[in-house]
Amino acid sequence: xxxTLIIGAGQAGLSAAAELRKRKYExxxxxxxxxxxxxxxxxxxxxxxxxxxxxxxxxxLKPQAWYEKADVDVRTGVRVSALDRSASxxxxxxxxxxxxxxxxxxxxxQARRIPIxxxxxxxxxxxxxxxxADGFSDALQTAQRLVIIGAGYIGLxxxxxxxxxxxxxxxxxxxxxxxxxxxxxxxxxxxxxxxxGYGVDLRVSTPVSGIIGQTHATGVELADxxxxxxxxxxxxxxxxxxxxxxxxxxLAVQDGILVDNQARTEDERIxxxxxxxxxxxxxxxxxxxxxxxxxxxxxxxxxxxxxCGQPTVYDPIPWxxxxxxxxxxxxxxxxxxxxxxxxxxxxxxxKFALFHLKEGRLxxxxxxxxxxxxxxxxxxxxxxxxxxxxxxxxTGVAMRDFLS
Amino acid sequence: MAKITYIEHDGTEHVVDVETGITVxxxxxxxxxxxxxxxxxxxxxxxxxxxxxxxxFTEKTGERSSMEDSMLDFASDVRDNSRLSCQIKVSDAxxxxxxxxxxxxx
Numbered sequence: 001x002x003x004t005l006i007i008g009a010g011q012a013g014l015s016a017a018a019e020l021r022k023r024k025y026e027x028x029x030x031x032x033x034x035x036x037x038x039x040x041x042x043x044x045x046x047x048x049x050x051x052x053x054x055x056x057x058x059x060x061l062k063p064q065a066w067y068e069k070a071d072v073d074v075r076t077g078v079r080v081s082a083l084d085r086s087a088s089x090x091x092x093x094x095x096x097x098x099x100x101x102x103x104x105x106x107x108x109x110q111a112r113r114i115p116i117x118x119x120x121x122x123x124x125x126x127x128x129x130x131x132x133a134d135g136f137s138d139a140l141q142t143a144q145r146l147v148i149i150g151a152g153y154i155g156l157x158x159x160x161x162x163x164x165x166x167x168x169x170x171x172x173x174x175x176x177x178x179x180x181x182x183x184x185x186x187x188x189x190x191x192x193x194x195x196x197g198y199g200v201d202l203r204v205s206t207p208v209s210g211i212i213g214q215t216h217a218t219g220v221e222l223a224d225x226x227x228x229x230x231x232x233x234x235x236x237x238x239x240x241x242x243x244x245x246x247x248x249x250x251l252a253v254q255d256g257i258l259v260d261n262q263a264r265t266e267d268e269r270i271x272x273x274x275x276x277x278x279x280x281x282x283x284x285x286x287x288x289x290x291x292x293x294x295x296x297x298x299x300x301x302x303x304x305x306x307x308c309g310q311p312t313v314y315d316p317i318p319w320x321x322x323x324x325x326x327x328x329x330x331x332x333x334x335x336x337x338x339x340x341x342x343x344x345x346x347x348x349x350x351k352f353a354l355f356h357l358k359e360g361r362l363x364x365x366x367x368x369x370x371x372x373x374x375x376x377x378x379x380x381x382x383x384x385x386x387x388x389x390x391x392x393x394x395t396g397v398a399m400r401d402f403l404s
Numbered sequence: 405m406a407k408i409t410y411i412e413h414d415g416t417e418h419v420v421d422v423e424t425g426i427t428v429x430x431x432x433x434x435x436x437x438x439x440x441x442x443x444x445x446x447x448x449x450x451x452x453x454x455x456x457x458x459x460x461f462t463e464k465t466g467e468r469s470s471m472e473d474s475m476l477d478f479a480s481d482v483r484d485n486s487r488l489s490c491q492i493k494v495s496d497a498x499x500x501x502x503x504x505x506x507x508x509x510x
Contacts, residue, residue, distance in 0.1 A: 041445040058426065061445075063434045297443055321449040328471060330449060371474025375451065379478065400477070 002027030004307060005090055005098055007080050007245070008106030009033025011042065012274025012296035014061050016104045017072045019304035030098065031074045032090075037130050038064070038076060043293060045133040046157040047323045050140075051164045059130075083249040085267060102307045105257060105265075105272040106300065107242040109291075114149070114237050118211030123218075124233045127154060139232050143167055147220045147230035149208055151178035153322050155236035156191065159200050160324040169200045170228055172220065174207040181238075182320075184335055184354055187366045190347050191324070198325060239291055241276045254278060256289035261314050263303035271303040282315045284334050284363070294319045317381050326350075330374040333364030333381050342389045344373060353377070360386040372399045379403055406494050409502045410437045410455075422494045428503060429453040429489035439505040446490035451475040452509040453489040454482075458502035465492050465501070481506050 004020060006013045009031050017029050033039065040059040048054035067074050079093040089097045111126030113119055125136040140146070146162050148155045151173035159169045171178070177188040178195075195202050207223040211233055219229045243253045251265050252258040256278030263271045263279070274296040278289040290299075295318060302314035322329045327350065338356035345352030353373035356364040362385055365377030376399035380387065383404050391397045410418040410432055422431030432440040432453075441452035448471050457465050462485050468476065472491045476482050489503065 043445065043447070058430065058446075063436070066436055069436060293444060319450075321444065321447060323447065328447075328449065369471065371471050372477050375475060375478035 002101040003099060004029050004102045004104065005100035006031045006104040006106055007090065008104075008108055008242075008274070008276075009035070009039045009074060009076065010106060010108050010274065010296065011039070011061065011293055012108070012300045013104065013106035014039040015297045015300035016106060016271075016273060016304050018062075018070070019301040020307060021070045021072070023304060023308040023310060025304070025308050027101065029070075029072045031072055032078045032080060032092075032098075033074070033076045034079045035129055035131070036077045038062075038067075038074060040130060042129075045130065046127060046154050047161060049133060050137055050158060051161040056130075080245060083245055083270075085249050085270070088269065101269065103270045104300070104303055104307075105246055105270065105276060106274050106296075107245065108275045109239040109241040111235070112237045112240045114208075114235060116208060116210045118213060118217065119235070121211055121213045121215075121217045123213065123216045123231065124211055124235065126235050127158065128239070136232075136234060140165060140167060143232035145230050146170070146232045146234065147172065147228055148234045148236055149220065150236035150238070151175075151192075151202065151204070152181065152236060152238060153179065155234070156195065156324055157322060158234055158236060159195060159202075160198070163198050163200060163325075167232075170230070171195070171200055171202045172206045172208055172222070172228070173202070173204045176205045178202065178204065182331070182335070184341065184356065184366060186341070186343070187329075187354060187368075190368075191327075191329075194325065194327065239275060241289065243276060246270075246272065246276075261302075262306040262311050263299050263314060264306060271306070273300040273303050279314070281318075281334075283317065284337070286336075288318075288334070290318050292318060292320045317378055319378065328369055330367045330371075331364070332367075332374055332378045333362075335364040335366070338363055340389065342387075342392045344393055345370060345395055355387070355392055357387075357389070362387060376400065376402060406496060406498045407500055408494070408498065409500075410439070411502065411504045412437075412439045413505050413507045424494050424496060426494055427490050428455065428487075428492040428494060428498075428501070431494060432489065439509075440489060441509045442490060444490075448472055448475060448488060448491055451479045451488060454479050454506050454509055455487055455489045455503040456483060456506070457485045457487050457492075458504070459485065461498065461501050464497050479506075480508055 039061045082091045111128040145168045148171045210221045212219040246257045247253045257272035275291045281288045305312045320331045340357040342355040351369040353367040353370045367374035418437045420435040444450040
């Protein structure tokens with residue numbers, strides 16, 4: 001009986017297991033996770049879980065009964081220490097050797113830590129997994145002044161959740177705008193203003209030089225020497241992909257494990273999916289590593305299809321969402337490379353969409369509380385539509401009219 | 405608890421007890437009812453938990469929110485009784501609820 005071993009029991013690892021069974025894979029499936037918890041949803045950790053609206057028992061991706069019914073052997077709290085490709089085995093930290101015919105690396109990543117003095121002090125947190133979220137949430141109970149280093153999605157979502165819990169929040173960002181890595185300047189600026197309106201002290205172009213404190217963090221030192229007081233610090237500086245196993249096993253790694261459009265590494269028995277995988281996204285003509293639920297689910301499905309001998313081509317239109325305060329931001333496509341932006345709707349009303357075109361063709365859309373624009377954009381991008389910018393700007397023209 | 409009947413597109417019925425306070429989507433996931441993907445986990449961000457609410461229950465399940473309405477606008481085979489099941493909260497009033505699933509999600 002063939003055996004598939006999946007390392008990493010997050011959204012991507014679980015998706016691979018579920019898709020294998022959906023495709024009637026008849027071999028054994030073992031899902032190894034290094035966290036103590038069964039597979040859970042990560043996005044709420046910085047949003048509804050942190051603000052207290054969603055309890056733990058609503059985070060599980062599948063009920064326990066699913067693993068039995070689907071015959072997926074999920075093993076939590078298991079750390080893998082090495083891959084032995086010549087023996088087709090995985091070696092765990094306990095010294096166990098597990099054989100595989102196909103191996104899926106869904107190892108995700110860890111919250112990036114920044115090498116500054118004081119980064120290891122008590123009171124300094126990162127937020128990526130459930131244990132970290134629980135630790136941070138507990139600390140937030142008694143905190144009065146939270147400083148968040150980094151104004152990416154996690155930093156801003158935590159800022160919004162912490163404001164809901166009545167904590168003073170300062171966000172420090174080294175770049176000249178929030179969400180600089182993925183969002184357009186207009187959207188960045190608008191979200192920055194929203195956060196300031198909710199009382200967040202958001203400072204851009206503000207690199208930090210250290211975290212201050214003797215036995216516990218008491219503040220953050222800025223590069224210009226200023227001190228910002230804090231009794232709690234969150235470092236939200238992005239993700240470091242967990243590529244160590246692949247790298248040590250001699251697989252190609254370049255800020256992510258390199259895979260093809262079936263999620264295969266150069267070793268045809270080994271796949272990599274989700275946050276940890278880097279691949280050429282043909283649709284956008286560049287190499288990407290996507291940190292999103294969409295990519296975790298869909299790339300894992302592509303790997304499962306390939307393992308089942310029913311290969312598909314993974315060439316997605318990436319999508320992503322973020323909840324901050326009462327705002328739902330939805331992004332379809334990738335903005336980079338656009339040469340024209342069309343705004344539809346009025347930001348003053350808290351409901352608008354930004355369409356990004358390249359040589360007339362729609363390549364991305366950022367939608368704030370604008371479901372129709374977002375949903376239509378996904379299809380328009382897929383259809384390669386070249387919308388008339390004047391009509392696109394006109395909210396009197398229904399989005400449906402742009403679909404072919 | 406409310407007894408809910410989920411009917412797959414091929415007619416397969418799943419009758420399950422769903423605890424109050426969670427959503428119709430979560431009721432499906434927890435009870436291993438296939439046909440509801442819920443990629444986004446219930447954030448009203450993906451429109452992959454589309455169901456048709458039985459006529460007898462359209463009033464009790466309430467109105468679509470504007471965000472839900474707009475997400476559904478572009479889902480496949482949308483009808484008057486279409487809802488995103490992640491946006492329907494289960495209460496005792498939904499005892500006996502019947503929802504049917506579309507041929508495909510998204």
